[in-house]
Amino acid sequence: MSQPMVSRGFRGRQRSVEANLPPGQYLTNDFPVLSAGPTPRTQLAKWDFTIVGTTLVQPKRWTWDEFQALPRVTIQADIHCVTRWSKLGTRWEGVALDTLLARVQHQARFVIAYCDGGYSTNLPLNEVLGGKAWVVDSYEGAPLAPEHGGPARLLVPHRYFWKSTKWVRGLELSVDDRPGFWESLGYHNDGDPWREQRYQGD
Ligand SMILES: Nc1nc2c(c(=O)[nH]1)N[C@H]1C(S)=C(S)[C@@H](COP(=O)(O)O)O[C@H]1N2
Ligand SMILES: [Mo]
DSSP: OOOOHHHHHHHHHHHHHHHTSOTTOEEOSSOOOOOSSOOOOOOTTTOEEEEEOTTOSSOEEEEHHHHHTSOOEEEEEEEEOTTSEEEEEEEEEEEEHHHHHTTOOOOOOEEEEEETTSOEEEEEGGGTTTTTOEEEEEETTEEOOGGGTTTOEEEOTTSOGGGSOTTEEEEEEESSOOOOTTGGGTBOSSOOGGGTOOBTTO
């Protein structure tokens, strides 16, 4: 006896969902909070975003209001945490790193994202340019919650989610690659979920 249509359709959907999941990941509809320390609370009046670095012709700084006036985009992306949960189709709003980095002149090849609280992550410039990384301040149409990195966090969905620095306050542009918080504790320097680069040596 042939299979009912509904069953084939269901299996088809399951397959396409799995196709979006990197190896070793499982789907969740929750939004787990993963923070290596307490949630910092910076008032918007005191918040700024800076780009610094030794090769910079001039460092750059935006206040919260200036940051809000920058060209904004909506991002829909799948996120993948190294602890194996993935969340598909999350929606964010913010400013592309292309937009921010177009406003500085430099000779660097790497970025180190720094934040309130001391956490950091490192990424090659070519992994954050070309519409691949954003500073986001809105999640699913609402201001980004403090525990998820509000007022603003980095979003680098094509890397494990530890690269998406919460409470981000700026970028250091560097000529050499310097490991961030997890990268210096044994996690992979690149952290590509599709290559399952969880730990050093993967
Ligand atoms: N500043 C800061 N950013 C951070 C972290 C952190 O501990 N501090 N944890 C990272 C890790 S391991 C993950 S999986 C995500 C978790 O983001 P969420 O708490 O919004 O799910 O934030 C990343 N960014
Ligand atoms: Mo994580």
